[in-house]
Amino acid sequence: MAGVGGVPMDQREGWIWFDGKLVPWQDAKIHVLTHGLHYASSVFEGQRAYGGEVFKLHQHSERLIFSGSLLDMPIPYTADQLDAAARQVLEANKLTDAYMRPVAWRGSEEISVPARNNKVHVAIAAWVWPSYFSPEERQKGIRMMWSKWKRPSPETIPSAAKAAGLYMICTLSKHAAMDAGYADALMLDYRGLVAEATGANVFFIKGREIHTPTPDCFLNGITRQTVIELARARGYNLIERHIKPEELANFDECFVTGTAAEVTPVGEIGEFRFTPGPVTADLIEAYSEAVQPKRSAAAAE
Numbered sequence: 001m002a003g004v005g006g007v008p009m010d011q012r013e014g015w016i017w018f019d020g021k022l023v024p025w026q027d028a029k030i031h032v033l034t035h036g037l038h039y040a041s042s043v044f045e046g047q048r049a050y051g052g053e054v055f056k057l058h059q060h061s062e063r064l065i066f067s068g069s070l071l072d073m074p075i076p077y078t079a080d081q082l083d084a085a086a087r088q089v090l091e092a093n094k095l096t097d098a099y100m101r102p103v104a105w106r107g108s109e110e111i112s113v114p115a116r117n118n119k120v121h122v123a124i125a126a127w128v129w130p131s132y133f134s135p136e137e138r139q140k141g142i143r144m145m146w147s148k149w150k151r152p153s154p155e156t157i158p159s160a161a162k163a164a165g166l167y168m169i170c171t172l173s174k175h176a177a178m179d180a181g182y183a184d185a186l187m188l189d190y191r192g193l194v195a196e197a198t199g200a201n202v203f204f205i206k207g208r209e210i211h212t213p214t215p216d217c218f219l220n221g222i223t224r225q226t227v228i229e230l231a232r233a234r235g236y237n238l239i240e241r242h243i244k245p246e247e248l249a250n251f252d253e254c255f256v257t258g259t260a261a262e263v264t265p266v267g268e269i270g271e272f273r274f275t276p277g278p279v280t281a282d283l284i285e286a287y288s289e290a291v292q293p294k295r296s297a298a299a300a301e
């Protein structure tokens with residue numbers, strides 16, 4: 001992840017929640033013999049605050065705990081405690097609109113494959129991160145290429161976890177895409193079906209039908225679930241199914257969804273072309289309304 005405003009991520013000012021208390025940003029350090037670094041015993045979240053409230057905060061906290069459990073790595077906090085910690089981080093850093101990164105990892109007590117004696121640590125940082133893709137890219141629709149890497153079978157890796165190890169091929173795919181002048185890459189899965197982008201889920205549109213791949217070997221994003229609800233509430237026919245890459249020729253619009261990416265139109269995936277249109281625009285608007293904090297009428301006065 002690029003440093004924000006050119007400042008490296010370890011040299012910023014502010015407060016990071018680290019194992020139960022706030023520490024100065026630059027003191028939030030770990031040892032080189034950390035299990036999480038050597039063996040990928042690490043899970044994380046990406047969540048966004050809008051107007052002072054983290055969108056779907058409790059769901060993100062629960063997903064962190066769930067990801068930890070899939071890695072046999074119990075997170076030593078409840079979802080309520082993680083919610084409170086996230087709020088504390090926003091307040092300490094005087095942030096209202098921010099991206100937040102909770103992360104949990106195995107510590108440095110022992111360094112070999114078994115890790116039950118390694119303490120599970122948790123940290124939460126937050127910073128201002130406006131858009132994952134540039135405004136120009138968003139307007140025209142981002143250009144994506146196919147990744148050469150495939151999302152693995154759920155029998156190969158716990159693919160429902162938001163786990164560090166699952167991002168190795170995302171970084172490789174994103175590097176290859178950027179080197180070739182593309183904004184991102186779309187991955188197929190181990191069966192050759194359309195899966196997801198390197199940090200976002202994907203949707204395809206034909207008329208009032210919206211198709212999205214079934215998340216049976218990749219992250220079922222919280223933004224994805226939100227957009228599905230919003231689309232159904234707006235009367236679109238939302239279809240979750242296995243999608244073959246050659247079917248992309250049948251769709252008019254395409255967008256990707258994620259906490260960082262929000263709803264981002266796609267103009268191009270490999271040999272296929274899409275034109276950002278009314279359905280994408282409608283759902284961008286619906287999502288940006290949904291993320292705003294719901295204040296009671298009395299509180300708004």
Ligand code: PMP
Nearest residue numbers: 199200201219221222223258259
């Ligand atoms: N897939 C991957 C690989 C991701 O990194 C993300 C971002 N967390 C998503 C999908 C979308 O997930 P969410 O909407 O929960 O942010």
